[in-house]
Amino acid sequence: MTNQHSKRLLLVDDDDSIRWVLNELLQDMGHQVTQTSSAESAIALLERQVFDLVMSDIRMSGKSGMELLAKCQRDYPELPVIIMTAHSDLESAVGAYQSGAFEYLPKPFDLDEVSATVERALTPKQVATPSADDTPPVKRFSIIGESPAMQDLYRAIGRLSNSQVTVLLHGESGTGKELVANALHQHSPRNEQPFIALNMAAIPKDLIESELFGHEKGAFTGASGRYMGRFEQADGGTLFLDEIGDMPLETQTRLLRVLSEGAFYRIGSTQPTQVDVRIIAATHQNLLDKVEKGEFREDLYHRLNVIPLHLPPLRNRSGDIPLLSEFFLDKISQEIDEPKKQLSEEASKALQNYQWPGNVRQLENVCRWLTVMANSQVIVPADLPPELQAAKNKEIPTVQWQNILANKLVNEYQKGDHEAFIKIQDEFEQIIIKTALETTMGKKAEASKVLGWGRNTLTRKLKQS
């Protein structure tokens, strides 16, 4: 059915089932859909007909979706293109945005998100077409992971790649905050300038100010020479402030002043120093809790939290563990010139079942340990380091909770509760919802994604609870 808002969409994918699902969705939205299975035929169609939007897969036999995107940018610069892919990584996400894609959608799709993106793309003034001149060169950066949470992150880095906004990274220790901060810098217009990192938790509190702002000779006992602080070192580039929650209150006040005035005084100096620095901050703590307790300035929190990005703990993306371990075993074997170890399927499962309190850093250390210490070429569970062995013994075997659940159901039902099955399903679902919200720091859009539900489903179920 067509209506006055109906638009002409060109759908390009060599997977029939994906085309079928998207075609149904787009037609239900009232649009006219033309489908084709290759970039070549899409180009031929574009020469004959006018379209309002192109949606294209990346990997197809023949020309790729990126080539189609380049052609559209050249010949039809006003035409928005949505790029879709099942093989999302940081490079393709950044590449798609920097080549001018309107949006980048990793498969499997959240259909609510697809329809919202299509509507946005069809709203003319939001079409973003950055010129090729101000796109920084893309550098290779190894952030490993294909889980939905990592795909969200790649998209965010891609979207931010032409901007200089302040970003606040949340995530447990070892989840890759510094790596992501560095990637944000490398993919930004500042990438020819320095990336300087400072960890608030790693330096004594009374040295933080001089580390950040520098000092003049003789400014305090021990200041034997003039010192250029991290702000000056990072001039023109990016300053990464790790563990920002540990910054003393007085330093927070000074930082706020630099952020609003772009200038600061070296300790012992009366001359202001002007700097142009992009700030990326990171924390493993809940800064809002600290604000409530009066330990973190609320105005600074809002200044830093312009774009919040969340890095998931490794245990919540255990599907990425085989990829990450393969990457580390390979990298470490080359670094120390030892033959590369392989993980048996059982050892790989054991790694995926472990809780990883130290996240990716701990996994990297375990891979280093295995490369040096394991006797055999193929690693079996018995080769794993002591902390993983100990955890294995403590682990509740999965059959155990399933048995408890089954027994409870039978007992309740036999006791006469004929609604036992329904009640437990509700209870089960509430636990899943609560855990999803906790692990995504209360973000409903993200929680519905990890649950594999549309956002409306989550909202409805929350209302029912």
Ligand SMILES: Nc1ncnc2c1ncn2[C@@H]1O[C@H](COP(=O)(O)OP(=O)(O)OP(=O)(O)O)[C@@H](O)[C@H]1O
């Ligand atoms: N997704 C990833 N792919 C590849 N390597 C990763 C990934 N995430 C983290 N690492 C590696 O794990 C180690 C820890 O990462 P990083 O220092 O960025 O974590 P962090 O969150 O900043 O930790 P902390 O809060 O303790 O400073 C680094 O060696 C980093 O290269």
